[in-house]
Amino acid sequence: MQLDTFLLILRILFIVLLYLFLMQVVIAITRDLRRTSASSEDMDSKGPPVLGHLIVVDSGPTNILPGTRFDLQPQTIIGRGPTNTIQITENFISSEHTRLWFRNGMWYVQDAGSVNGTYVNNQPAREVISAKPGDIIRVGYIQFKLTA
Amino acid sequence: MAQMTQRSSGGFRRYRWTELGLFILPIVILLLEMTQLLLTKLDPASTPDLRKFPSIQELTPIIGLVTVLLLAHIVLNIFFRKTDQFLLPLVGLLSGLGVLMATRLGPAVGDVNQGNKQLAWVVIGLVICLGTIFALRNIHWLARYKYTAALFGVILFCTTLVNALHANLDTPTHDQLKLGPFAFQPSELLKICVVIFFAAYLSENKDVLAEGGWRIGRLRLPPLRQLGPIALMLFISLILFLVVRELGLALLIYGIFLSMIYLGTNKLAYVLVSVAVAVLLGFIGFKLLPYVRQRFAVVGFDVVNWQNWSDADTYFASNAGYQVVQGLIAVSSGGILGAGFGLGHPGYVPVIQSDMVFTAFAEEFGLIGLFALMGIYLFVLYRGFRIAIEATDTFSKLLAAGLTSIFAIQTLIISAGNLKLMPLTGIPLPFLSYGGSSVIGNFIIIGILLRISYNTALERDGMG
Numbered sequence: 068m069q070l071d072t073f074l075l076i077l078r079i080l081f082i083v084l085l086y087l088f089l090m091q092v093v094i095a096i097t098r099d100l101r102r103t104s105a106s107s108e109d110m111d112s113k114g115p116p117v118l119g120h121l122i123v124v125d126s127g128p129t130n131i132l133p134g135t136r137f138d139l140q141p142q143t144i145i146g147r148g149p150t151n152t153i154q155i156t157e158n159f160i161s162s163e164h165t166r167l168w169f170r171n172g173m174w175y176v177q178d179a180g181s182v183n184g185t186y187v188n189n190q191p192a193r194e195v196i197s198a199k200p201g202d203i204i205r206v207g208y209i210q211f212k213l214t215a
Numbered sequence: 216m217a218q219m220t221q222r223s224s225g226g227f228r229r230y231r232w233t234e235l236g237l238f239i240l241p242i243v244i245l246l247l248e249m250t251q252l253l254l255t256k257l258d259p260a261s262t263p264d265l266r267k268f269p270s271i272q273e274l275t276p277i278i279g280l281v282t283v284l285l286l287a288h289i290v291l292n293i294f295f296r297k298t299d300q301f302l303l304p305l306v307g308l309l310s311g312l313g314v315l316m317a318t319r320l321g322p323a324v325g326d327v328n329q330g331n332k333q334l335a336w337v338v339i340g341l342v343i344c345l346g347t348i349f350a351l352r353n354i355h356w357l358a359r360y361k362y363t364a365a366l367f368g369v370i371l372f373c374t375t376l377v378n379a380l381h382a383n384l385d386t387p388t389h390d391q392l393k394l395g396p397f398a399f400q401p402s403e404l405l406k407i408c409v410v411i412f413f414a415a416y417l418s419e420n421k422d423v424l425a426e427g428g429w430r431i432g433r434l435r436l437p438p439l440r441q442l443g444p445i446a447l448m449l450f451i452s453l454i455l456f457l458v459v460r461e462l463g464l465a466l467l468i469y470g471i472f473l474s475m476i477y478l479g480t481n482k483l484a485y486v487l488v489s490v491a492v493a494v495l496l497g498f499i500g501f502k503l504l505p506y507v508r509q510r511f512a513v514v515g516f517d518v519v520n521w522q523n524w525s526d527a528d529t530y531f532a533s534n535a536g537y538q539v540v541q542g543l544i545a546v547s548s549g550g551i552l553g554a555g556f557g558l559g560h561p562g563y564v565p566v567i568q569s570d571m572v573f574t575a576f577a578e579e580f581g582l583i584g585l586f587a588l589m590g591i592y593l594f595v596l597y598r599g600f601r602i603a604i605e606a607t608d609t610f611s612k613l614l615a616a617g618l619t620s621i622f623a624i625q626t627l628i629i630s631a632g633n634l635k636l637m638p639l640t641g642i643p644l645p646f647l648s649y650g651g652s653s654v655i656g657n658f659i660i661i662g663i664l665l666r667i668s669y670n671t672a673l674e675r676d677g678m679g
Contacts, residue, residue: 070254070261077251078555081244082580085587088240088308092301092594095233 118169120214127208129157143167145206159183159207174198174213183207231292237304238288242281245311248556249277252319255557276334280311283338290345297672298665301598305591306661309646310337310654317649320568320575323561329568329649336651340658347662354670358610361415368408369451371401376458402464403656406621409468414613416444417479462507463628463640469493470624475617510638513539538565539635542574553581568649570641573633592626602668611667618660
């Protein structure tokens with residue numbers, strides 16, 4: 068093999084390696100982009116940790132679709148005002164209606180001094196009542212099921 | 216508690232593996248090309264055998280460059296783990312190719328040590344790049360001292376203005392500051408100072424500028440009080456460049472101005488007005504300055520029809536149009552695969568090591584190599600603009616976008632000039648042109664971009 072053939076091989080090798088490098092950059096960039104979009108989706112929807120859900124089973128006189136899920140944070144307040152964790156703008160719901168919190172593996176529900184009351188499994192929650200997944204929590208005239 | 220343990224054990228995974236992986240191919244490519252360059256010095260009809268292969272001693276410059284790049288990678292790992300992982304390999308490959316090209320072209324243009332000089336500049340540039348990342352602990356310090364930065368740039372440039380006025384005023388001069396054996400172009404630093412000034416000014420005043428103060432028909436222009444400093448800065452730059460006769464730099468500054476105005480205020484009207492003013496100024500320049508006319512004449516010259524040239528055409532091609540015509544011949548000689556590194560004939564093109572290095576690359580690496588080179592530049596631009604998008608405050612965003620625009624417009628202007636699509640200017644092709652100040656200026660740009668990406672990553676992920 069003569070030197071110029073060998074040099075031809077080297078030249079082609081150079082071009083091939085250059086394009087391999089570009090491909091490597093493209094692959095790394097797409098991987099990077101996918102990772103960033105996934106993590107930003109996570110970050111957008113997570114925020115504070117979601118420890119459970121309230122699913123509407125009976126929406127009473129409201130227009131809320133049965134089956135609507137609300138995220139429950141470690142400390143959740145349901146009410147009509149905008150400062151609540153879960154805001155439901157219905158007339159029969161007080162500005163701060165129900166307080167729920169999660170401690171030591173158990174949910175606790177207490178009425179926050181509302182007009183129409185909070186009930187856990189039809190028990191009035193004037194004092195703190197514990198609730199577990201599957202219980203029906205009634206806030207005013209809406210019934211939710213507590214799930215994990 | 217669980218989150219704490221996750222942070223400390225992530226040390227292995229959070230090493231900059233992507234960057235290290237991206238370094239492998241550039242290192243192989245650079246070593247390969249150096250070997251090829253040394254092999255071309257042998258007799259082409261001989262058979263290659265291992266004894267004639269370049270020794271380690273001959274490959275030392277490239278091995279030195281590779282070592283410095285890996286050292287920079289290690290420094291980033293220790294101190295700035297979260298910076299962008301793509302910029303350094305891309306820029307390392309570009310600067311390595313620049314050193315190789317300088318080594319190759321050195322003997323052809325008469326300066327045998329060109330490669331070593333370029334290597335020295337690249338190493339200094341890398342050190343300055345890392346220094347910039349260390350020094351810019353608080354980017355907003357740059358914003359606070361924007362008028363100082365602008366003044367610094369203008370003063371630097373005025374020193375070369377004085378220098379230029381001493382020289383012959385009819386020929387286009389290059390702005391150069393001679394410090395002993397080294398020639399330094401302060402315009403590189405001036406560009407960065409201008410971008411810092413624009414970014415800081417726009418980030419503070421963008422609401423007022425976008426709002427607009429007075430109307431001309433359907434056009435709203437910003438109030439004079441806000442428009443004043445920015446327009447003044449622009450006109451100072453333009454006049455300086457016109458006197459020193461570096462039209463390419465004037466075009467570059469204007470392009471940066473346009474892109475930053477649009478990014479800062481999102482008003483197409485401003486861009487259109489600016490373009491109209493630029494066209495008007497260009498027309499005036501065309502009428503007044505003879506060498507501007509000459510450069511435009513080169514663009515209009517018909518090279519393809521060379522067999523039917525008149526005597527005047529032949530005269531033009533041998534004198535005024537010689538550089539660009541020879542450049543085009545070189546590009547076409549390269550063909551698709553190229554003549555081969557070290558196997559082309561760059562001696563025919565004047566100033567091939569700095570202004571026309573694009574044609575040298577095209578001749579020896581062909582169309583395919585040229586596309587790959589453009590690909591590398593495009594990736595650098597992509598990362599630069601991505602850093603700008605992800606930045607968390609307006610000043611960083613505008614600064615990153617402005618610096619990337621410098622890089623983009625430079626590459627565009629000189630590539631178009633080499634290919635006779637635009638009048639040829641003296642703008643250097645970033646990292647590939649032989650010239651220390653361009654290398655250092657571009658490394659400072661990369662350093663600032665890396666720092667901005669580091670700040671963004673810190674804010675996003677926390678200190679972990």
